[in-house]
Amino acid sequence: MTTMIEASQVSKFFGGLVAVNKVDLVVPEHSIASIIGPNGAGKTTLFNCVSGFYKPERGEIVFKGKRINGLSTNQIADLGIARTYQNIRLFANMTAIENVIVGQTPHLKTTWLDAVFNTRRFGKEEKTAVEESRRLLKYTGLAGLGDNLARNLPYGAQRRLEIARALANKPSLLLLDEPTAGMNPQETAVMTRFIRSLRDELGITIILIEHDMRVVMDISDQISVLDYGVKIAEGKPKEIQANPKVIEAYLGPGAAALSQKYQRQRHASNA
Amino acid sequence: MNSKSLRNGLRSGTIFSVIIIFFFLIGFIITGPALVAKLFGIYVQQGAPPDVSMLAIFLGLLGLWAGIMAAKPVDSDTYFSTGGAGLAAGVLSGLVSGVFGYSFGTLYAAGIDMRNYLSNVSPPSVNYFIFNQAPLVGALILLVLLSLSGLLGGLLAKAMRGERRRAFSSNLRDRWANLKNQPLILKAEKFRWTRYILMGLVLILLAFLPTQIGSYWDYVIGTVGIYVILGLGLNIIVGLAGQLVLGYVAFFAIGAYAVALLNAPRPLDLLVGFWVALLAAIVFSALAGLLVGLPILSLRGDYLAIVTLGLGEIIRILLSSDAMTPFTGGPRGVPNIGGPVIFGLDFSNDIDLLYLILLFVLLAIFISQRIQNSHTGRSWVSIREDETVSKATGVDTFRSKLLALALGAAFAGIGGALFAVRNQFTGPEDHGLMVSINVLALVIVGGMGSIPGVILGSFALKGLPEILRELDNYRLLFFGALLVVMMILRPEGLWPARRQRIEKASPEEVLEPAEKLEAVPKPVDPLPAKGEEKT
Numbered sequence: 001m002t003t004m005i006e007a008s009q010v011s012k013f014f015g016g017l018v019a020v021n022k023v024d025l026v027v028p029e030h031s032i033a034s035i036i037g038p039n040g041a042g043k044t045t046l047f048n049c050v051s052g053f054y055k056p057e058r059g060e061i062v063f064k065g066k067r068i069n070g071l072s073t074n075q076i077a078d079l080g081i082a083r084t085y086q087n088i089r090l091f092a093n094m095t096a097i098e099n100v101i102v103g104q105t106p107h108l109k110t111t112w113l114d115a116v117f118n119t120r121r122f123g124k125e126e127k128t129a130v131e132e133s134r135r136l137l138k139y140t141g142l143a144g145l146g147d148n149l150a151r152n153l154p155y156g157a158q159r160r161l162e163i164a165r166a167l168a169n170k171p172s173l174l175l176l177d178e179p180t181a182g183m184n185p186q187e188t189a190v191m192t193r194f195i196r197s198l199r200d201e202l203g204i205t206i207i208l209i210e211h212d213m214r215v216v217m218d219i220s221d222q223i224s225v226l227d228y229g230v231k232i233a234e235g236k237p238k239e240i241q242a243n244p245k246v247i248e249a250y251l252g253p254g255a256a257a258l259s260q261k262y263q264r265q266r267h268a269s270n271a
Numbered sequence: 272m273n274s275k276s277l278r279n280g281l282r283s284g285t286i287f288s289v290i291i292i293f294f295f296l297i298g299f300i301i302t303g304p305a306l307v308a309k310l311f312g313i314y315v316q317q318g319a320p321p322d323v324s325m326l327a328i329f330l331g332l333l334g335l336w337a338g339i340m341a342a343k344p345v346d347s348d349t350y351f352s353t354g355g356a357g358l359a360a361g362v363l364s365g366l367v368s369g370v371f372g373y374s375f376g377t378l379y380a381a382g383i384d385m386r387n388y389l390s391n392v393s394p395p396s397v398n399y400f401i402f403n404q405a406p407l408v409g410a411l412i413l414l415v416l417l418s419l420s421g422l423l424g425g426l427l428a429k430a431m432r433g434e435r436r437r438a439f440s441s442n443l444r445d446r447w448a449n450l451k452n453q454p455l456i457l458k459a460e461k462f463r464w465t466r467y468i469l470m471g472l473v474l475i476l477l478a479f480l481p482t483q484i485g486s487y488w489d490y491v492i493g494t495v496g497i498y499v500i501l502g503l504g505l506n507i508i509v510g511l512a513g514q515l516v517l518g519y520v521a522f523f524a525i526g527a528y529a530v531a532l533l534n535a536p537r538p539l540d541l542l543v544g545f546w547v548a549l550l551a552a553i554v555f556s557a558l559a560g561l562l563v564g565l566p567i568l569s570l571r572g573d574y575l576a577i578v579t580l581g582l583g584e585i586i587r588i589l590l591s592s593d594a595m596t597p598f599t600g601g602p603r604g605v606p607n608i609g610g611p612v613i614f615g616l617d618f619s620n621d622i623d624l625l626y627l628i629l630l631f632v633l634l635a636i637f638i639s640q641r642i643q644n645s646h647t648g649r650s651w652v653s654i655r656e657d658e659t660v661s662k663a664t665g666v667d668t669f670r671s672k673l674l675a676l677a678l679g680a681a682f683a684g685i686g687g688a689l690f691a692v693r694n695q696f697t698g699p700e701d702h703g704l705m706v707s708i709n710v711l712a713l714v715i716v717g718g719m720g721s722i723p724g725v726i727l728g729s730f731a732l733k734g735l736p737e738i739l740r741e742l743d744n745y746r747l748l749f750f751g752a753l754l755v756v757m758m759i760l761r762p763e764g765l766w767p768a769r770r771q772r773i774e775k776a777s778p779e780e781v782l783e784p785a786e787k788l789e790a791v792p793k794p795v796d797p798l799p800a801k802g803e804e805k806t
Contacts, residue, residue: 052663053659073659073662074663077665083663091657091661092656093770094649094653094656094770095773095774098652098770098771101649102650102661105646105664106665112674114645115641115644116638125646126645129646133773145776146774
């Protein structure tokens with residue numbers, strides 16, 4: 001399995017605050033990697049470093065063998081990295097389908113002059129862009145809602161539309177920032193299946209930030225745990241669940257010992 | 272009648288008291304009735320008070336309005352409560368204006384000329400306000416008149432709200448819906464030639480218009496046309512790309528001066544001909560847009576506004592500076608700009624220039640329309656909506672904004688060139704801050720990002736003041752009031768932008784979106800089964 005993205009020793013400072021501290025992250029192709037950690041652990045900051053919103057002060061991020069830190073966000077998008085946002089950030093006053101078409105920008109080559117003279121190239125590109133967007137809306141379950149303004153869509157549909165917009169880039173790496181935030185268990189289950197199908201059907205590598213542990217444990221091939229900007233653990237879901245450092249990061253010092261105690265008691269009572 | 276409707280009445284009464292007193296203080300108490308007289312076709316000498324009956328009608332209408340405003344729907348919506356509210360409004364405004372009229376009348380009778388303190392309160396207007404009667408009698412007339420009209424307004428408001436009206440309006444709406452669903456109209460909507468036929472009709476109208484309406488209206492429509500071009504340009508920058516540029520006049524000035532300097536005998540005597548000069552104007556202003564944009568377009572919001580505001584002023588000051596006088600003609604401007612010449616024929620009279628302006632208006636509309644509905648236009652709107660996300664989605668925001676600024680500047684260049692050629696003169700005073708403000712205002716009034724909005728806005732802001740010329744001194748007052756009313760009634764602009772329908776979903780798709788939301792693309796089985804499939 002080849003490596004999709006490799007971050008090595010990435011550090012990001014905000015003034016005196018070390019938001020991300022020497023984090024290494026290797027994500028192989030066709031895998032779902034999750035980043036978890038308590039609030040303020042630096043998960044989204046790491047995302048922002050990968051997608052180019054922030055320039056990391058130290059370290060290197062290599063995507064498909066190409067160094068990407070220092071590139072601007074649109075150049076990174078051109079390379080095939082797409083993302084969604086923790087708090088939904090759609091183009092609110094554009095229609096749903098327009099959002100998806102804007103998402104295809106890296107693949108649209110015609111200029112404004114083509115538009116003015118309505119060249120054949122322009123017509124063809126416009127037609128394929130609309131068809132592709134229609135297909136993506138259907139794929140995300142939004143068919144028939146395309147001509148509504150994005151801000152008028154219900155919450156769940158907005159989340160899907162963000163993903164549709166990201167998919168329009170035909171990304172090889174998709175960064176999902178809390179895709180199930182604010183969803184009920186049923187919607188969460190649907191979204192979980194959907195994310196898995198993105199990998200299985202479209203072959204997209206996914207990095208996921210998620211607080212819902214059921215989702216994380218269910219679909220992740222690999223989990224990295226951040227705490228205070230430092231990666232404290234990494235591994236398969238089972239390994240992370242048992243890792244005392246992770247338990248302490250979430251529940252406070254001493255929690256791991258306590259949990260072991262309870263587990264022993266449970267074993268004893270079961271036996 | 273309860274305390275709530277009384278409160279409504281007193282509130283409305285207060286507002287209309289202030290309005291009446293304001294009208295009195297600015298001398299409108301004569302102009303208003305004069306307008307009423309004009310409506311009845313009665314000749315009134317300019318500035319002289321018409322018959323007092325006109326004042327009665329004028330104040331009666333104000334009282335009616337006060338009553339209607341007072342009669343807001345309350346819990347117990349009866350004729351008694353609304354009439355009471357209207358009466359309260361009328362009595363209050365009547366009392367206030369009565370007291371006012373009485374005191375001013377007494378002062379006037381005592382021989383004190385209020386014009387020393389309030390320049391618009393002339394003795395005739397004071398006298399007219401109290402119906403040419405003794406102060407006390409006049410005050411009583413005011414009180415009775417306003418009370419009665421307020422009461423009437425209150426009752427009228429209830430009657431207008433009644434069931435009958437609601438039935439009438441819903442009936443009208445049904446009819447309209449029916450009309451729209453007539454097979455013939457539906458067919459016509461689908462029939463793509465309908466649009467072209469309509470456009471053809473407009474074109475024919477435009478072709479005959481300039482020769483028929485006389486030179487004054489030619490001039491007015493020409494001005495509106497130039498502002499449509501300017502508005503469409505700024506619409507690209509502000510309405511679509513969302514970049515608040517306040518120094519738009521800079522590009523207007525560059526266009527005007529390019530044509531002026533290249534095609535006038537003084538100060539440079541280049542005389543390259545109008546068409547070359549026009550082309551140069553477009554190129555120079557677009558280049559200016561590019562050059563200005565390079566350093567400043569990384570700024571956002573307020574900062575961009577302030578920098579561009581400075582730019583507009585710098586250009587104007589530069590044009591009138593002593594240092595530049597040998598090149599730009601300095602404060603005295605550039606006179607005798609040559610008009611368009613085709614095959615040796617001179618086309619610089621008003622009508623020909625109007626045709627030229629209309630031609631460019633159509634061209635500007637065409638280009639705006641094409642770009643707006645393309646991927647370039649959508650990129651601009653996405654920048655307006657959320658620049659950061661737009662960039663992360665792959666839009667090269669800097670280049671996109673630069674293109675918007677250059678295109679907008681080119682439109683301004685055309686506008687400036689046409690403006691200078693039509694006046695055969697341009698000077699620094701033509702390029703003040705007000706040009707930028709006017710163009711921005713018309714884009715906002717019309718509706719940001721909307722092409723028909725820009726056209727309507729130009730008519731409202733540049734055409735309407737000409738029509739309101741009848742009101743002479745109170746023109747700007749009325750204009751301001753109109754803008755306020757418009758912003759209350761249509762806060763998104765006269766003709767707000769609508770997004771194009773692109774998906775054009777079939778009816779069954781639209782009907783069941785809720786169900787669609789539940790649908791998931793090919794539900795994948797739970798994990799274990801999947802694992803088995805893979806092996």
